[in-house]
Amino acid sequence: MPQNLLDFDLEGLTAWFTELGEKPFRAKQVFHWIHQSGVADFAQMTDIAKSLREKLQLHAVVQAPAISYAHTSNDGTRKWLFDVGVANGIETVFIPEDDRGTLCVSSQVGCALECTFCSTGRQGFNRNLSVAEIIGQLWVANRSLRGEVNRTASNHGAGEIAERPVSNVVMMGMGEPLANFENVVTALGVMLDDHAYGLSRRRVTVSTSGIVPAMDRLAERCPVALAVSLHAPNDALRDQIVPINRKYPLRELMAACRRYLVHAPRDFITFEYVMLAGVNDQPEHARQLIELTRDVPCKFNLIPFNPFPDSGYEKPRHDTLRAFREILQDAGYVVTTRKTRGDDIDAACGQLAGKVADKSGRVMKRMNQEAA
Ligand code: SAH
Ligand code: SF4
Numbered sequence: 146m147p148q149n150l151l152d153f154d155l156e157g158l159t160a161w162f163t164e165l166g167e168k169p170f171r172a173k174q175v176f177h178w179i180h181q182s183g184v185a186d187f188a189q190m191t192d193i194a195k196s197l198r199e200k201l202q203l204h205a206v207v208q209a210p211a212i213s214y215a216h217t218s219n220d221g222t223r224k225w226l227f228d229v230g231v232a233n234g235i236e237t238v239f240i241p242e243d244d245r246g247t248l249c250v251s252s253q254v255g256c257a258l259e260c261t262f263c264s265t266g267r268q269g270f271n272r273n274l275s276v277a278e279i280i281g282q283l284w285v286a287n288r289s290l291r292g293e294v295n296r297t298a299s300n301h302g303a304g305e306i307a308e309r310p311v312s313n314v315v316m317m318g319m320g321e322p323l324a325n326f327e328n329v330v331t332a333l334g335v336m337l338d339d340h341a342y343g344l345s346r347r348r349v350t351v352s353t354s355g356i357v358p359a360m361d362r363l364a365e366r367c368p369v370a371l372a373v374s375l376h377a378p379n380d381a382l383r384d385q386i387v388p389i390n391r392k393y394p395l396r397e398l399m400a401a402c403r404r405y406l407v408h409a410p411r412d413f414i415t416f417e418y419v420m421l422a423g424v425n426d427q428p429e430h431a432r433q434l435i436e437l438t439r440d441v442p443c444k445f446n447l448i449p450f451n452p453f454p455d456s457g458y459e460k461p462r463h464d465t466l467r468a469f470r471e472i473l474q475d476a477g478y479v480v481t482t483r484k485t486r487g488d489d490i491d492a493a494c495g496q497l498a499g500k501v502a503d504k505s506g507r508v509m510k511r512m513n514q515e516a517a
Pocket of ligand 1: 260263316317318322354448451
């Protein structure tokens with residue numbers, strides 16, 4: 146089996162080149178071609194000796210997951226569905242804004258953590274994504290967003306680097322990133338590496354449901370911006386809707402957030418809070434949140450629940466949401482409410498999963514029809 150070079154960070158690629166009897170600087174050149182120029186074909190790597198190109202053709206590939214569906218919505222939001230094996234799909238969403246382009250990346254097929262309001266959680270856990278499958282989402286997005294697919298080696302130039310359209314990455318697609326720790330950390334390293342995507346730590350966000358020991362390890366290994374999926378202001382409620390809370394309850398989670406901030410590139414944690422009508426959206430919940438997060442510098446991101454079939458939940462009314470937000474704001478918190486984008490293509494992060502899991506293929510068929 147040829148080696149997929151998307152599975153390596155620069156250190157891994159250099160070690161592999163050494164095994165091939167090649168110099169480290171060659172690994173760096175190839176790494177640039179792959180990640181900065183988006184080139185997969187070794188024949189196009191014109192400043193590499195022909196003998197090495199031939200060797201690579203024999204032993205290696207640059208292989209991102211296959212795109213099974215891609216679509217752009219009316220507001221410019223773009224979505225890809227990748228085929229990662231029989232009946233398995235993962236989603237990646239690109240959200241363009243005036244001053245940035247954010248890519249929402251998946252880390253697992255399914256998720257074992259079973260949050261009750263999450264369609265990925267309902268689907269159960271299938272498997273971890275490889276490094277190539279994680280970084281491959283960014284590689285494909287950059288490549289296709291700048292019309293990279295048909296480019297030839299002749300227009301390779303220094304100016305290209307500034308053209309990479311993805312400026313921010315959020316690990317908020319399918320899966321719990323900290324439950325696929327090693328692969329996610331290696332992929333994050335490639336995102337940050339100046340020889341690859343050169344994203345700033347502040348512009349790469351890991352979202353976790355709160356796996357406390359892994360938060361400490363992330364602080365040590367690769368401190369990027371952190372979002373924590375809180376969703377409830379007390380243990381009784383959080384035990385129910387975010388079951389990992391039974392293992393790592395709120396007191397431990399808040400302590401872990403404070404420890405993380407010592408290493409974090411930003412001086413706050415983002416708390417995500419899915420608003421579920423009648424469940425966690427009452428004024429008393431907002432007041433409990435203020436009490437809970439008193440000692441944790443933070444911002445809140447309120448996410449109106451995104452409905453899916455048989456979820457058993459509803460999104461809150463506008464006035465309920467507004468009242469909740471105002472209680473937090475009056476207490477001095479910065480609060481954002483997630484805009485719903487790409488609705489017409491179901492592009493909200495985490496929302497495609499259940500549909501992909503429909504093993505009958507009905508949904509995929511419908512999507513392909515829509516795409517046609
Ligand atoms: N597993 C990680 C990251 C993926 S989910 C986590 O839980 O943080 C990204 C965000 O989308 C999380 O805050 C998650 O709780 C939220 N989410 C999941 N299902 C949702 C739904 N149906 N409506 C709105 N947000 C949802
Ligand atoms: Fe997993 Fe996150 Fe969904 Fe919970 S919200 S089931 S942790 S993907």
